[in-house]
Amino acid sequence: MSKPGESFETQIALMLHSADFVIKEQPHRIMHKGKQIGDLDVLAQEPSSGEIIGVSCKDWHGQTPGSEQFSHLVEMLEFENLKYGIFASSGDIANTLPLRAEHVRNTKGINIVLLDHDEITRLKKLTYSKQATDIEDYFKTRLGLSANKRRTVADEIRAQKSVTIGRTVGCERLLPINFWNESPRYIMNNHDLVPSDSTLKLEPYLVINYRLHVQALHPGTGKINSNDVGSVIVDATQGAILSENDPVFKHLIKYYTNAETHVSVQEKGFTIKKTESFVNQREVIRIVREQIAAQNEVRTHYTTAKNEQRQKIVRPRADDVRIIGPYLIYVPVWDVKFNLGDKTYRRIYFGYDDDDVILDEMSKCQIKSCENDTNSICLACHSTTCDNHNRPCLMCSNILCEMCAHVCVDCRKNFCNEHRPQTVCGICRSTLCQNCRSVLCIECKTMICSNHREKCIQCNDYVCISHIISKKYALVAKNFCSQLCFNRFNETYRSSGVFGKFKKILKK
Ligand SMILES: [Zn+2]
Ligand SMILES: [Zn+2]
Ligand SMILES: [Zn+2]
Ligand SMILES: [Zn+2]
Numbered sequence: 001m002s003k004p005g006e007s008f009e010t011q012i013a014l015m016l017h018s019a020d021f022v023i024k025e026q027p028h029r030i031m032h033k034g035k036q037i038g039d040l041d042v043l044a045q046e047p048s049s050g051e052i053i054g055v056s057c058k059d060w061h062g063q064t065p066g067s068e069q070f071s072h073l074v075e076m077l078e079f080e081n082l083k084y085g086i087f088a089s090s091g092d093i094a095n096t097l098p099l100r101a102e103h104v105r106n107t108k109g110i111n112i113v114l115l116d117h118d119e120i121t122r123l124k125k126l127t128y129s130k131q132a133t134d135i136e137d138y139f140k141t142r143l144g145l146s147a148n149k150r151r152t153v154a155d156e157i158r159a160q161k162s163v164t165i166g167r168t169v170g171c172e173r174l175l176p177i178n179f180w181n182e183s184p185r186y187i188m189n190n191h192d193l194v195p196s197d198s199t200l201k202l203e204p205y206l207v208i209n210y211r212l213h214v215q216a217l218h219p220g221t222g223k224i225n226s227n228d229v230g231s232v233i234v235d236a237t238q239g240a241i242l243s244e245n246d247p248v249f250k251h252l253i254k255y256y257t258n259a260e261t262h263v264s265v266q267e268k269g270f271t272i273k274k275t276e277s278f279v280n281q282r283e284v285i286r287i288v289r290e291q292i293a294a295q296n297e298v299r300t301h302y303t304t305a306k307n308e309q310r311q312k313i314v315r316p317r318a319d320d321v322r323i324i325g326p327y328l329i330y331v332p333v334w335d336v337k338f339n340l341g342d343k344t345y346r347r348i349y350f351g352y353d354d355d356d357v358i359l360d361e362m363s364k365c366q367i368k369s370c371e372n373d374t375n376s377i378c379l380a381c382h383s384t385t386c387d388n389h390n391r392p393c394l395m396c397s398n399i400l401c402e403m404c405a406h407v408c409v410d411c412r413k414n415f416c417n418e419h420r421p422q423t424v425c426g427i428c429r430s431t432l433c434q435n436c437r438s439v440l441c442i443e444c445k446t447m448i449c450s451n452h453r454e455k456c457i458q459c460n461d462y463v464c465i466s467h468i469i470s471k472k473y474a475l476v477a478k479n480f481c482s483q484l485c486f487n488r489f490n491e492t493y494r495s496s497g498v499f500g501k502f503k504k505i506l507k508k
């Protein structure tokens with residue numbers, strides 16, 4: 001494929017191109033504070049991951065590139081924050097370099113593929129025989145790019161199959177389980193969060209319905225009637241009556257009639273903890289009756305014939321409280337833990353209706369203690385985020401949080417780690433996206449963001465803050481890209497009349 005006169009760099013670029021890599025720049029100049037400090041002969045991009053590969057080519061005819069040249073490549077890759085490199089020589093490569101490359105991979109996480117004459121010849125043969133996918137595989141495997149591919153449906157199915165199937169637990173009367181140990185429904189961007197630890201608790205409660213009719217004879221006016229109908233829920237392990245504010249009370253009172261009989265549940269990647277009830281139901285009913293009777297005391301005030309104020313208290317008897325039930329019902333409650341990176345979240349919710357929640361550490365946005373409702377999770381740091389604090393990547397729409405997204409300093413568009421633009425402002429090193437990286441300093445050709453450039457008043461080209469020439473005209477600062485532009489402006493300024501001068505000062 002190499003034609004006469006084709007440079008070694010071009011040969012390598014063509015080879016990468018035939019393997020479906022995108023050639024971004026050839027060469028790529030590395031600038032720092034307005035000065036070129038080095039270069040990479042080719043900058044290529046692997047299209048599916050978006051990863052950038054920096055290539056160094058040595059065409060030295062007889063001389064063997066060694067440690068010094070290799071170190072220079074490592075330094076340039078580090079400077080540009082690249083994790084992948086190719087070190088190619090048209091001849092041999094010093095035999096110490098394979099070990100060096102391994103060391104750099106282990107200590108810095110930078111993958112560098114070494115290509116010498118023989119290896120390049122072998123790859124060229126593949127190119128001639130149109131085995132482009134083989135070359136693609138060669139580079140991807142060597143660079144370690146195929147290892148970090150996305151999770152596929154097949155991976156998911158394999159993961160599900162590895163879930164351990166455990167014992168089956170039977171329940172006499174159980175609220176059916178409609179919701180499982182999955183990612184919360186309000187998280188829109190990741191339905192594959194796998195809990196690290198899940199327990200399904202089956203907890204027994206007694207639902208007791210009662211009816212009480214109280215009749216008190218008012219000495220003056222006759223009868224007073226009072227009716228009370230309601231429900232009491234008793235924790236059937238402790239024997240305690242639940243307060244009406246208890247989340248279990250609120251849940252069970254809505255749904256207890258939906259309980260199903262003789263249900264069995266099988267452990268599938270979660271543990272079932274069923275609590276048995278040992279309370280004496282007769283005793284529980286006795287206590288409930290007494291409590292209800294006490295709550296329904298009737299007090300009436302009347303005046304006697306002697307004009308005295310009297311109070312009459314009628315306390316219903318416990319036996320007057322009519323009981324329907326009790327129903328012993330098991331309530332399924334999930335206790336699920338997510339370990340995501342260095343975050344852990346715990347969620348305790350009801351299996352019948354997961355809108356009823358006891359504890360949910362994922363429900364609020366975690367960015368800057370914002371506390372809005374969560375609707376997504378950052379795929380980088382796993383912070384839960386609200387609508388205001390999530391930042392979808394412009395390229396892949398993966399959602400990150402405000403802290404993890406890479407933002408173009410000029411247009412404020414967001415990018416994930418994978419699609420983060422590799423180009424930066426030569427002055428402040430802030431990220432500049434593809435659309436915003438078009439402005440170069442006319443003097444030093446460094447890419448510059450809008451904060452670090454000025455327009456030359458004479459030629460309208462941009463100049464970086466290191467090369468700017470600023471002069472004051474009647475206290476108004478004017479910017480020039482070069483001495484030449486300044487001289488031109490200055491000459492016409494001096495030769496014009498007062499009105500002309502005034503116009504020049506106002507010019508922007
Ligand atoms: Zn984040
Ligand atoms: Zn927020
Ligand atoms: Zn992305
Ligand atoms: Zn931009």
Ligand SMILES: [Zn+2]
Pocket residue numbers: 425426427428429430448449450451452
């Ligand atoms: Zn800048």
Ligand SMILES: [Zn+2]
Pocket residue numbers: 034441442443444445446463464465466467
């Ligand atoms: Zn400059």
Ligand SMILES: [Zn+2]
Pocket residue numbers: 456457458459460461480481482485
């Ligand atoms: Zn100029």
